[in-house]
Amino acid sequence: MSEETVKLLLSMDEACRVLSLKKSTLYQMVMRRQIPVCKIGRLNRFRMEDLQVFIKENMIHG
Template sequence: MQIDNNRLLNMDEASSLLGIKKNTLYQMVMRREIAVVKIGKLNRFRPEDLQAFINENLTERI
């Protein structure tokens, strides 16, 4: 997926980028495990925040 770092991603795009279900992403937002931009009732995601989340959750291969 090609990501434009100048625009916010919606729930579908962010869950696709992370490879998780939309419901799982929503639960992570509610538990404040992942950064979200609230626009009214809408959740939007900055690509750099999603990349930071990925980097923070990397584990070393054994």
């Protein structure tokens, strides 16, 4: 099994790279419950599927 297959949750830094956001912006979105997050102790973790849904739901079609 590849490392990518095993990795189910993304760190804050990885989610920031996927969404092209600053860490402070992502923290604010988490606090406002604008994006799903998995809390593991004090750590925030993100599922790639949730990030993809978030991107899809926020697309603006002209």
